Amino acid sequence: MKETRLMLAAAALNQTPMDWDGNLQNIKEAITEAINNRTQLLLLPELCITGYGCEDMFLSPWISEVAFQKLLEVKEWCENITVAVGLPVFLNKSVYNTACVIKNKEIVGFTAKQFLANDGVHYEPRWFTPWPAHEVQEFEMMGKRYQIGDIIYEEQGVKYAFEICEDAWRPNRPAERHMPKGVQLILNPSASHFALSKTDVRYRLVVDASKKYQCAYMYANLLGNESGRMIYDGEVLIAQNGKLIRRNELLCFKNVDMECAEVCFSENPEIAEVIEYLPPIDENNELIAALSLALFDYMRKSRSRGFVLSLSGGADSSLCAVAVAEMVRRGIHSLDLLNFVAKTQVFSMRDAAAFEDMSEEEAQKAIVSKLLTCAYQGTVNSSDDTYNSAKGLADSIGATFYNWTIDDEVKGYVSKIETALDRSLTWEQDDITLQNIQARVRAPGIWMLANINNALLLATSNRSEASVGYATMDGDTAGSISPIAGIDKAFIRQFLLWAQKELGYEGLQYVNNLQPSAELRPAKEEQTDEKDLMPYEVLNQIERLAFHDRFSPGEVFHILNEQQVAAPDLLLDWITKFYSLWSRNQWKRERYAPSFHLDDYNVDPRSWLRFPILSGGFRNELQHLQQLVK
Template identity: 55%
Template sequence: MSQKLKLAGACLNQTPIDWGNNIGNIKRAIDDAKKEGVDILCLPELCITGYGCEDLFLSQWLPQTAMQKLLEIIPHTNGIAVCVGLPIRIEEKNYNTTAFIADGEIKTIYAKQKLANDGVHYEPRWFTPWPSGVIESLEIDGEQIPIGHVTVTHKDLTIGFEICEDAWQPDRPIEQLDSKVDLVLNPSASHFAFGKSIFRENVIVKESSKKFDCVYLYANLLGNEAGRMIYDGDVLIAQKGKLIGRNHRLWYHDYRLLTVEVDFENNTATENIKPHYSDRKEEFAHAAGLALFDYCRKSRSRGFVLSLSGGADSSTIATLIAFAVRTALEQRGKAGLEDKLGFKLKGDTPEVITSQLLTTAYQATKNSSEATFNSAKNLAESLGATFYNWQIDEGVDHYQSTIESAIGRKLTWEQDDITLQNIQARSRAPIIWMLANLENKLLMATSNRSEGDVGYATMDGDTSGSISPIAGVDKHFILQWLKYAESELGFDGLKHVNALTPTAELRPEDQNQTDEEDLMPYEVLMKIEREAILNGNSPKQVFEVLKSEYDPDILKGWIKKFYRLWTRNQWKRERYAPSFHFDDFNIDPRSWYRFPILSGGYREELEGL
């Protein structure tokens, strides 16, 4: 056995069918690894095509093109061994595979056995699981290559493979091998969720290296690959239960290489462990910031437009964008930032660059307060964002008078409360869309997950936008994060936002409208949501879980309101702009939780409560 080998993993920021970007990142990562004297390099799952190709995987041409790109990569592997992920089509079936290439030759191809089919994953729609223990032969470029449940011998090491979900399920492929392995390579596309990296590090990598008495090398994708999922760019290496390598997560680079020298004979290694984000609030800043940056550049937009109300939701989004600018500038420099965005920027400070990338507007009505105006203005100025403000009362009055003339009566707050609230929110959408179109920027929708639960959002109003960046997190968390961003991230302009009570400001000022009066305390809403949606409990079961924390009669009222509003507003959730996945669940019917638009509405269950 070779005494010492340099092992490396590389996270890659890929994009579905962006061949120039994807193959370029792969080649550059290989070239950098060779310069560092790396012997074996592991690249992420499906890195040639991108993981998020969805139904493109069902086409004939995509796997064919991926194979052509693999052959293009092979000449870059002289003097190194590399794992490269791609889909392979055999007899009308697709397989999720990783090719092990060494010194310019494909040595073997491992095919994934356990397909992810829960939460945000639908892999069985596109791929067939490879049967355990089966090895076949595949002709590639005139050569017969073993494919399937394979191991390979390289540099006197026996190397086994797992691809992402293989390691998360019982009866793992590595457990079914007849012989012991010295090294396990795990190319992955494991989406970001709060706290997930800790489990991945401790259980998937460290415990696996101890259980299989081996070195375990894990390499994940990086960034917002295809729109909704975020990848943290984890590269983890463990040796017989001890972590020896971990890279920076959620960085704004095309790829990041992590190298560790391992002495297989003496079971030692030169450790290379970078710090990581362990707090949810810190993770949110970095994950959301990177997701917004990637979404902007990959959609070829010139920045963001935001209707800045001065309240918590829009202020969170503004702060995240400013944080993304600050972080990207720190990590890539102005030239690197311009290169990724595809256009030139003036100045070189975060505030000056933010002024070009973030345009905000405070759209007031007669029901808006001076407090929210000052909150919005002060925050925009502190971030450097371009700030406009205008009145929309004339447009609201025009809509109202038109409908009053048509129906032959005046609208009143006593009789037409929801209608009068909604027209204000909807009147803001056309003009802010105009601004987004004029500047070729992404319009930000401002709804959060708690509002999505109960439909506390105006369709074609605050839900209007190109992307809904905070629809994956609850309002209780947002309010906590804003205080963290003020005190820990240095966004002093949030002090005005944090002093306000959340309100839609759509009713007359003398009615003292607040969100929690309209709904319920946000902390309660969050707890009901987790029990009802994440844990799938019935109204009665939710009550049993929470009854010791609140007055039972009041709690029953909150539970009934939640379920009634949830079922009534599924149609709204179907129409939300794409959102990012942050938590261990979300309510986006296109990525995590499918619920019927029409249903019995828990009628019998609520009567039983």
């Protein structure tokens, strides 16, 4: 084999479903940058012309027709370069997820995805048809004929082929068939969603494949919050023969993030540069990077002018506030001040000039003050500790902060119902009612601020609360986006300690010294979340075993009992409470504002976990368990 050197490039793109102009602008920017870098072969992410998250719109034939028209525009930008670009192809009443190869303004062929993701957050078989191995067909589009299927391509004597995202995650992956045919390079265009520590798995998938098949392997993922719930980390990897050659910084705020490398193809290829990969992953840093980028994209793609937050002084709302502050800090670091300000689509040129005259810290706080408005809405049951926590954090990050009480509104509603019922409401008889009205009365005022500011209202419920319905509908669940509904409470609490120490958010010192509490009962009762429910660590263990690992209630009990989590009787009470509350509160999870997928699972019925609104509530299983234990 003679030695051949190819300049390869892969680019992460921040796309949006059916944003034809925006998506093509990013593709054009990537192609231009690749040409300027003397690139010979450029890989772009999966379905990057349409966006990956078009969902049922993929079933509309006109979407594929428009995508093909846009492909013909892209083709004209590919002078003296080969580019792989993703789009759907509608063929024989089926939709195929394809990567199209364009070489010097000519379409060479379309490789169609063979394995469709159908677990967790993925529903690809609903829209796409898998392509059979080894098969190649021809189809006609707009008067020309094209090849589609399981194609092997060639660039300057180097044979290459594709694994499209899920293809690479299967035991009988396409690479197994490609290697005996002399393929030396695998291209993987992906839309692989973010989850904590997933990058470590993806790295091994790419690097191990390059070692096993003694080939070069190039991977390009989507970037950012593409369509609302999923976040993409924009990972770009280039590896050869088990060695990592290029890897980018994940979760950046750019529209296009590219890596280039000259790769040698020969019997014993020379690998000049090797990047050292250093696990383990810092999940706290991963979380805030993903959360801040997701909020930024959600804000600008929804054309909103910032965020409004009911800042209670507790852990959940404090994390939401820090996420917006980090959005500003990380965005400026990734794009620089003026580019970040411009990309928000919120500020005037006069604002930008004023920010530029400030110190870095002053500019960040000034921007946060425009993008984040907070309000502390106290009652007679609120404590000075939570007010000081909310005010201290808001002041430390620069957020606009308001403070008002809602006692008059609560009294008004209580009085109306007491008059209607002709009796007094009491904590002994009407505990839930008197708690919930306080949470609900907080919603109208904070919604007013969101409307006035043309901003997104941040709902503050977390995954642990969602699991057991420990949240008031139209109260703390009110919002346009529920950014932390995919994160459990135990993780949030340790994250805030980390953020105070590692990120320097000293304003978190107040909340980090408080025990989580809804503060809805009279202060003398010393209400805490864990007293109402159970220890959050236990709640999270039950939740994960039940719905991530899919064990029965009895199996969950035996696993936790063997771990001596608690005395058997107490553990039984907690498990019974969890399953009872879970079943009773599915309707709440159905009504949550859109949330981000951040962990390796979530409880959102519109993305990861479907459960019937009406069910038997695990009654038989729990009764049987009680008989066994007692």
